[in-house]
Amino acid sequence: MDTIEISPESARQRHTQGALLVDIRESHERATGMAEGAVGIAKGDLEASPATHLPASDREILLICQSGRRSLAAAEHLAAQGYTNITSVTGGTTAWRAAGLPMVQPLQTDAERDFNERYSRHLLLPQVGADGQRRLQQARVLVVGAGGLGSPAAFYLAAAGVGHLRLVDDDVVDRSNLQRQILHTDASVGVPKVHSARERLLALNPHLEVEAVQARVTSDNVDTLLDGVDVVLDGSDNFPLRYLLNDACIQHALPLVYGAVERFTGQVSVFDAGRQRGQAPCYRCLFPEPPPPEFAPNCAEAGVLGVLPGMVGLLQATEVLKQLLGMGEPLVGRLLSFDALGMRFREVRLRPDPACLLCAPQAEFPGYIDYAAFCSSPT
Numbered sequence: 001m002d003t004i005e006i007s008p009e010s011a012r013q014r015h016t017q018g019a020l021l022v023d024i025r026e027s028h029e030r031a032t033g034m035a036e037g038a039v040g041i042a043k044g045d046l047e048a049s050p051a052t053h054l055p056a057s058d059r060e061i062l063l064i065c066q067s068g069r070r071s072l073a074a075a076e077h078l079a080a081q082g083y084t085n086i087t088s089v090t091g092g093t094t095a096w097r098a099a100g101l102p103m104v105q106p107l108q109t110d111a112e113r114d115f116n117e118r119y120s121r122h123l124l125l126p127q128v129g130a131d132g133q134r135r136l137q138q139a140r141v142l143v144v145g146a147g148g149l150g151s152p153a154a155f156y157l158a159a160a161g162v163g164h165l166r167l168v169d170d171d172v173v174d175r176s177n178l179q180r181q182i183l184h185t186d187a188s189v190g191v192p193k194v195h196s197a198r199e200r201l202l203a204l205n206p207h208l209e210v211e212a213v214q215a216r217v218t219s220d221n222v223d224t225l226l227d228g229v230d231v232v233l234d235g236s237d238n239f240p241l242r243y244l245l246n247d248a249c250i251q252h253a254l255p256l257v258y259g260a261v262e263r264f265t266g267q268v269s270v271f272d273a274g275r276q277r278g279q280a281p282c283y284r285c286l287f288p289e290p291p292p293p294e295f296a297p298n299c300a301e302a303g304v305l306g307v308l309p310g311m312v313g314l315l316q317a318t319e320v321l322k323q324l325l326g327m328g329e330p331l332v333g334r335l336l337s338f339d340a341l342g343m344r345f346r347e348v349r350l351r352p353d354p355a356c357l358l359c360a361p362q363a364e365f366p367g368y369i370d371y372a373a374f375c376s377s378p379t
Contacts, residue, residue: 145235148309273359
């Protein structure tokens with residue numbers, strides 16, 4: 001028999017006469033309200049095993065979703081499986097609500113309600129969904145630097161629901177930081193950056209764990225700082241620390257999300273040589289030797305357009321989320337450069353150096369070095 005579509009009013013009448021009304025939306029969608037009397041069975045579960053969820057008798061089955069499209073597709077699928085008394089509600093719960101028909105709110109705990117409301121836009125994405133959002137909740141990210149890059153990156157990672165953020169920075173907030181370091185306010189001047197950042201991030205999302213480490217990252221503590229994390233985000237502003245993080249991430253087989261800014265330009269890449277030896281480059285493959293200091297001034301020396309770290313930090317946060325969710329094409333083996341004055345992006349392919357002392361397949365970890373001396377020595 002052909003699949004039939006009926007109006008919400010007709011569906012309501014048939015349901016009161018004994019038809020089974022099934023809301024096939026995902027649980028987070030049903031949390032916003034369901035047609036009274038409906039049972040919730042997600043479309044994927046229903047189609048994968050209809051006999052488990054539906055009565056074996058000829059009882060009439062009414063399917064409802066948000067707009068009627070998914071329920072019609074599911075009805076057609078079930079009709080092809082031999083169900084002869086199946087119907088889709090035209091317009092779904094949107095039309096049901098508009099018709100003034102009774103709705104109910106499923107029982108939820110406070111935590112479930114917060115999860116469904118806070119991450120509702122993520123939950124609608126097939127690439128994320130509830131399972132992906134749970135993965136983000138369980139993830140641990142090390143953010144090195146709570147300044148220009150770490151501020152926007154940490155802010156959006158917290159908003160996205162990354163469950164544990166470890167922030168490390170040894171500096172205090174200066175008024176000159178406020179032009180670009182959006183985690184901090186004028187009232188934070190003189191406060192350690194990690195403490196200011198932690199307060200702001202928890203105000204945004206109180207369900208996170210934000211670990212504030214007021215320290216300089218060194219060869220002595222880097223292994224401890226990387227312990228247990230899934231991704232490292234490099235928001236540093238100096239070459240010794242970038243080389244140290246690169247070497248440590250190779251040693252610990254962790255992806256390193258790199259970012260840098262100067263004046264009106266920025267760079268972003270992902271170095272994952274620790275997990276992909278011989279296939280993915282590391283930071284040393286891009287910069288085997290540090291440039292002379294006069295060719296690599298920091299923001300305090302050269303200046304930076306205030307919005308630029310925000311753009312680069314957001315790109316870094318995007319790459320972190322892609323790593324945690326295993327989606328999209330990461331910036332591994334690619335260096336993305338941005339010119340704010342020309343509003344142009346440029347991509348350069350990076351290849352692993354087969355002779356790299358750190359990431360070549362045959363290379364053994366040489367141990368940490370004096371990175372300050374390495375970066376200050378003449379080339």
